[in-house]
Amino acid sequence: RKEVEQDPGPFNVPEGATVAFNCTYSNSASQSFFWYRQDCRKEPKLLMSVYSSGNEDGRFTAQLNRASQYISLLIRDSKLSDSATYLCVVNSRSSGSARQLTFGSGTQLTVLP
Amino acid sequence: NAGVTQTPKFQVLKTGQSMTLQCAQDMNHNSMYWYRQDPGMGLRLIYYSASEGTTDKGEVPNGYNVSRLNKREFSLRLESAAPSQTSVYFCASSEALGQGAWGEQFFGPGTRLTVL
Numbered sequence: 001r002k003e004v005e006q007d008p009g010p011f012n013v014p015e016g017a018t019v020a021f022n023c024t025y026s027n028s029a030s031q032s033f034f035w036y037r038q039d040c041r042k043e044p045k046l047l048m049s050v051y052s053s054g055n056e057d058g059r060f061t062a063q064l065n066r067a068s069q070y071i072s073l074l075i076r077d078s079k080l081s082d083s084a085t086y087l088c089v090v091n092s093r094s095s096g097s098a099r100q101l102t103f104g105s106g107t108q109l110t111v112l113p
Numbered sequence: 114n115a116g117v118t119q120t121p122k123f124q125v126l127k128t129g130q131s132m133t134l135q136c137a138q139d140m141n142h143n144s145m146y147w148y149r150q151d152p153g154m155g156l157r158l159i160y161y162s163a164s165e166g167t168t169d170k171g172e173v174p175n176g177y178n179v180s181r182l183n184k185r186e187f188s189l190r191l192e193s194a195a196p197s198q199t200s201v202y203f204c205a206s207s208e209a210l211g212q213g214a215w216g217e218q219f220f221g222p223g224t225r226l227t228v229l
Contacts, residue, residue, distance in 0.1 A: 004155070008153070034217075042222070042223075043203055043220035043221060043222050043223055044156070044203070044220050045220070046217045046218070049217075087155070087156075100158055100161065100171065101158075101218060103148075103155040103156040103157075104155055105153055105154060105155035106155060
Protein backbone atom coordinates (compact mmCIF):
# COMPACT_ATOMS: atom_id res chain seq x y z
CA ARG A 1 0.00 0.00 0.00
CA LYS A 2 1.28 3.45 -0.90
CA GLU A 3 1.99 5.72 2.03
CA VAL A 4 -0.15 8.49 0.54
CA GLU A 5 -2.90 7.72 -1.95
CA GLN A 6 -4.95 10.05 -4.08
CA ASP A 7 -7.52 9.62 -6.81
CA PRO A 8 -5.53 10.66 -9.91
CA GLY A 9 -8.60 12.00 -11.69
CA PRO A 10 -8.81 13.79 -13.99
CA PHE A 11 -11.61 15.88 -12.56
CA ASN A 12 -13.23 18.03 -15.23
CA VAL A 13 -15.67 20.54 -13.76
CA PRO A 14 -17.43 23.65 -15.07
CA GLU A 15 -16.57 27.09 -13.79
CA GLY A 16 -18.38 27.84 -10.57
CA ALA A 17 -18.64 24.22 -9.50
CA THR A 18 -17.62 22.84 -6.13
CA VAL A 19 -15.11 20.01 -6.22
CA ALA A 20 -13.61 17.88 -3.46
CA PHE A 21 -10.48 15.77 -3.35
CA ASN A 22 -9.66 13.12 -0.78
CA CYS A 23 -6.36 11.63 0.20
CA THR A 24 -5.58 8.73 2.54
CA TYR A 25 -2.34 8.13 4.41
CA SER A 26 -1.06 4.95 6.00
CA ASN A 27 1.28 6.19 8.75
CA SER A 28 -0.84 6.86 11.83
CA ALA A 29 2.08 8.71 13.42
CA SER A 30 2.08 11.40 10.73
CA GLN A 31 1.93 14.85 12.22
CA SER A 32 1.81 17.41 9.45
CA PHE A 33 -0.38 17.58 6.40
CA PHE A 34 -0.41 19.85 3.39
CA TRP A 35 -1.92 20.47 0.02
CA TYR A 36 0.46 21.60 -2.70
CA ARG A 37 -0.52 22.83 -6.13
CA GLN A 38 1.50 22.05 -9.25
CA ASP A 39 0.84 23.73 -12.56
CA CYS A 40 1.77 21.95 -15.77
CA ARG A 41 5.56 21.70 -16.14
CA LYS A 42 6.14 23.85 -13.05
CA GLU A 43 7.34 23.25 -9.53
CA PRO A 44 4.98 22.40 -6.65
CA LYS A 45 3.92 25.30 -4.45
CA LEU A 46 2.26 25.20 -1.06
CA LEU A 47 -1.50 25.78 -1.29
CA MET A 48 -2.33 25.34 2.37
CA SER A 49 -1.45 23.47 5.50
CA VAL A 50 -4.10 21.23 7.02
CA TYR A 51 -4.83 21.65 10.71
CA SER A 52 -6.65 19.27 13.04
CA SER A 53 -9.58 21.65 13.42
CA GLY A 54 -9.88 22.19 9.69
CA ASN A 55 -9.02 25.45 8.02
CA GLU A 56 -10.25 27.69 5.28
CA ASP A 57 -8.50 30.08 2.93
CA GLY A 58 -10.93 31.92 0.71
CA ARG A 59 -12.56 29.39 -1.58
CA PHE A 60 -10.42 26.54 -0.28
CA THR A 61 -11.23 24.39 2.76
CA ALA A 62 -9.03 21.63 4.11
CA GLN A 63 -10.11 18.97 6.59
CA LEU A 64 -8.23 16.31 8.52
CA ASN A 65 -9.75 13.10 9.85
CA ARG A 66 -7.11 11.38 12.00
CA ALA A 67 -9.34 8.45 12.96
CA SER A 68 -9.86 7.48 9.34
CA GLN A 69 -6.48 8.78 8.22
CA TYR A 70 -7.60 10.99 5.41
CA ILE A 71 -7.45 14.62 4.46
CA SER A 72 -9.65 16.49 2.05
CA LEU A 73 -9.59 19.64 -0.02
CA LEU A 74 -12.76 21.43 -1.06
CA ILE A 75 -12.71 24.11 -3.75
CA ARG A 76 -15.81 26.26 -4.05
CA ASP A 77 -16.76 28.46 -7.00
CA SER A 78 -14.06 26.96 -9.23
CA LYS A 79 -12.11 29.31 -11.48
CA LEU A 80 -10.30 28.53 -14.72
CA SER A 81 -7.09 29.42 -12.89
CA ASP A 82 -7.69 26.56 -10.43
CA SER A 83 -6.78 24.08 -13.18
CA ALA A 84 -3.70 22.27 -11.89
CA THR A 85 -2.59 19.10 -10.17
CA TYR A 86 -3.20 19.03 -6.42
CA LEU A 87 -0.69 17.08 -4.35
CA CYS A 88 -1.52 15.64 -0.95
CA VAL A 89 1.55 15.76 1.28
CA VAL A 90 2.18 14.10 4.62
CA ASN A 91 5.21 14.22 6.86
CA SER A 92 7.11 11.02 7.60
CA ARG A 93 9.83 11.14 10.18
CA SER A 94 12.89 9.12 9.32
CA SER A 95 16.04 8.33 11.21
CA GLY A 96 17.45 11.65 10.12
CA SER A 97 16.73 14.90 11.83
CA ALA A 98 14.98 16.63 8.97
CA ARG A 99 11.34 16.05 8.41
CA GLN A 100 10.68 14.21 5.20
CA LEU A 101 7.55 14.78 3.21
CA THR A 102 5.75 12.03 1.34
CA PHE A 103 3.89 13.22 -1.72
CA GLY A 104 0.84 11.68 -3.26
CA SER A 105 0.91 11.27 -7.01
CA GLY A 106 -1.58 14.11 -7.40
CA THR A 107 -5.14 14.74 -8.57
CA GLN A 108 -5.53 16.57 -11.85
CA LEU A 109 -8.23 19.23 -12.02
CA THR A 110 -9.42 20.96 -15.16
CA VAL A 111 -11.98 23.74 -14.81
CA LEU A 112 -13.93 24.20 -18.04
CA PRO A 113 -15.42 27.49 -19.27
CA ASN B 114 15.14 37.13 -3.61
CA ALA B 115 15.48 34.44 -6.26
CA GLY B 116 14.29 31.68 -3.89
CA VAL B 117 15.55 28.30 -5.10
CA THR B 118 17.44 28.17 -8.38
CA GLN B 119 18.49 25.12 -10.36
CA THR B 120 20.77 24.58 -13.31
CA PRO B 121 20.53 23.34 -15.96
CA LYS B 122 16.85 23.50 -16.91
CA PHE B 123 17.19 20.76 -19.52
CA GLN B 124 19.81 18.09 -20.16
CA VAL B 125 20.18 15.12 -22.48
CA LEU B 126 22.77 12.50 -21.59
CA LYS B 127 23.91 9.25 -23.10
CA THR B 128 23.96 6.13 -20.97
CA GLY B 129 27.11 6.07 -18.85
CA GLN B 130 27.76 9.81 -18.92
CA SER B 131 28.01 11.76 -15.69
CA MET B 132 26.68 15.13 -14.71
CA THR B 133 25.99 17.34 -11.72
CA LEU B 134 22.76 19.20 -11.08
CA GLN B 135 23.24 22.43 -9.19
CA CYS B 136 20.87 23.97 -6.65
CA ALA B 137 21.13 27.15 -4.62
CA GLN B 138 18.78 28.94 -2.21
CA ASP B 139 18.95 32.45 -0.84
CA MET B 140 16.41 32.09 1.99
CA ASN B 141 18.99 31.06 4.60
CA HIS B 142 17.26 27.70 5.07
CA ASN B 143 19.06 24.94 6.90
CA SER B 144 17.48 21.98 5.10
CA MET B 145 17.67 21.13 1.43
CA TYR B 146 16.25 18.26 -0.60
CA TRP B 147 16.49 16.56 -3.97
CA TYR B 148 13.40 14.89 -5.46
CA ARG B 149 12.61 13.19 -8.70
CA GLN B 150 9.17 13.23 -10.27
CA ASP B 151 7.99 10.57 -12.66
CA PRO B 152 4.52 10.23 -14.23
CA GLY B 153 2.08 8.55 -11.85
CA MET B 154 4.70 8.25 -9.09
CA GLY B 155 4.58 11.58 -7.32
CA LEU B 156 7.72 13.21 -6.01
CA ARG B 157 10.20 10.83 -4.44
CA LEU B 158 13.00 11.94 -2.16
CA ILE B 159 16.49 11.08 -3.38
CA TYR B 160 18.69 12.70 -0.72
CA TYR B 161 18.34 15.46 1.81
CA SER B 162 20.56 17.62 3.95
CA ALA B 163 19.17 18.61 7.33
CA SER B 164 21.91 21.17 7.83
CA GLU B 165 25.22 22.23 6.41
CA GLY B 166 27.68 19.34 6.68
CA THR B 167 25.10 16.55 6.83
CA THR B 168 23.43 14.48 4.12
CA ASP B 169 21.11 11.48 4.32
CA LYS B 170 19.54 9.05 1.92
CA GLY B 171 15.92 9.35 0.99
CA GLU B 172 13.61 6.86 -0.64
CA VAL B 173 15.49 6.38 -3.95
CA PRO B 174 19.23 7.16 -3.48
CA ASN B 175 20.76 4.46 -5.70
CA GLY B 176 22.76 5.88 -8.60
CA TYR B 177 23.10 9.35 -7.05
CA ASN B 178 25.48 11.24 -4.82
CA VAL B 179 25.08 14.64 -3.21
CA SER B 180 27.25 17.38 -1.81
CA ARG B 181 26.19 20.11 0.57
CA LEU B 182 28.78 22.61 -0.53
CA ASN B 183 27.73 25.29 1.96
CA LYS B 184 24.50 26.50 3.50
CA ARG B 185 23.25 27.85 0.16
CA GLU B 186 24.21 25.08 -2.26
CA PHE B 187 23.27 21.42 -2.59
CA SER B 188 24.33 19.50 -5.69
CA LEU B 189 23.20 16.14 -7.06
CA ARG B 190 25.57 14.00 -9.11
CA LEU B 191 24.82 11.16 -11.47
CA GLU B 192 28.06 9.22 -11.85
CA SER B 193 26.93 6.89 -14.65
CA ALA B 194 23.56 7.86 -16.04
CA ALA B 195 21.01 5.20 -16.92
CA PRO B 196 17.74 5.49 -18.89
CA SER B 197 15.85 4.78 -15.64
CA GLN B 198 17.11 8.14 -14.37
CA THR B 199 15.15 10.00 -17.03
CA SER B 200 12.97 12.24 -14.90
CA VAL B 201 12.28 15.75 -13.69
CA TYR B 202 14.50 16.66 -10.75
CA PHE B 203 13.44 19.22 -8.16
CA CYS B 204 15.51 20.79 -5.45
CA ALA B 205 13.76 22.22 -2.39
CA SER B 206 14.60 23.95 0.87
CA SER B 207 12.85 24.51 4.18
CA GLU B 208 13.41 25.73 7.70
CA ALA B 209 12.64 24.37 11.13
CA LEU B 210 9.90 26.17 13.07
CA GLY B 211 10.85 24.56 16.37
CA GLN B 212 9.27 21.82 18.48
CA GLY B 213 9.65 19.30 15.67
CA ALA B 214 7.64 21.36 13.21
CA TRP B 215 8.99 22.30 9.82
CA GLY B 216 8.03 25.07 7.50
CA GLU B 217 6.94 25.10 3.94
CA GLN B 218 9.20 23.49 1.37
CA PHE B 219 10.13 25.86 -1.45
CA PHE B 220 10.95 24.25 -4.77
CA GLY B 221 13.20 25.22 -7.62
CA PRO B 222 11.90 25.22 -11.21
CA GLY B 223 13.23 21.74 -11.94
CA THR B 224 15.68 20.08 -14.31
CA ARG B 225 14.29 17.90 -17.10
CA LEU B 226 16.79 15.12 -17.69
CA THR B 227 16.66 12.59 -20.52
CA VAL B 228 19.08 9.67 -20.61
CA LEU B 229 19.30 7.94 -23.96
